[in-house]
Amino acid sequence: MMDTENPPIRLRQLLPADKAAIASWPPYPDAFADLDYALRPGGWLDEFGDRPQAWLYAAEQDGELVAFSIIAATEGGDAEFRIALHPEKNGQGVGALVAARTLDEAFARIGLRRLHLIVRQNNPRAIRLYRRLGFAQRGACRQVVNGRLVDFFRMDLPGVRWRPE
Template identity: 35%
Template sequence: MPFQTDRLTLRAYTGDADLDDLLRLYDDPLVGPLIHVAPIRPLGLTYKETLKKLMDVPTFAAVITLTETGEFMGQGLLHVAEGKNRDAEFSIVLLPKFWNKGYGTEATKFIIDHAFRWYGLHRASLNVFGNNPRAIAVYERIGFVMEGRKREAVWMDNGWVDSLSMGVLRKEWAALHWGPNAGDMNDESL
């Protein structure tokens, strides 16, 4: 059953057609430098195997499409590595033609909200490169807080870029998105 937001559909992977779209996404010359720490290179068909493995790991993995047309836009992932700590690592990747239109914000808000409501998470975490001010602004606007900076951690486009860690706690999210008294909720009230 797919999930719907105002403009987006978040659905399960359906097979090779999605792998072709994901390969196109990860191989995009504007997207690659914002998500890969490895040297940028053309990704071949063998990278589909990497993508298949990537899709099997997350707690929540969705292909993001434009509801109106069904057009592939990108993907959102949420992975809980250690269930005991209830901390999920979040990532989202969209094709450049969908940037700067609020789609990333809409999808991120849905996925994080869904995770806090249905997975009982205590926090959501993410990493973003310091040369991606658009993404940083979105994350901060919806409640993520800068938690750490690994200075000059990634060699990119003939220069060093910082790697930033951000996170949001369930109680912070609740206070911002669920109403005035929701922020008083603690993990024991789950």
């Protein structure tokens, strides 16, 4: 079924020029300010950019770079999943479209067995999205991010449960 509210998302390999464009995105709104580091130099793109068996994707909508996503192999056919949206695209359904395209890549094209992620416990919008996609909560953890202790939920999605939209 075609989503008439959101134009299609095109997922492609992330290019060096995309990294510069992402670094120039405006800061996240105050409610998401703690997530802004992911977009900046030293953030996720630098963390995963040279990692073997990491797939970095740029997401375009109507020719505009609206998000990026990362799949990074861990062990046993599993991988970590991350996604970041352009700050002006939050709450518009873009995250669901990009996530679905990335999950298709992970399971259908790359052939991964399971994806896992951590999501901030104070990010109910992301938690709802991951649950709608089929991720299940598997525990909690605390990690230091930018010098601050952050509470996360651990979630995972076996490939056998993923059903493309």
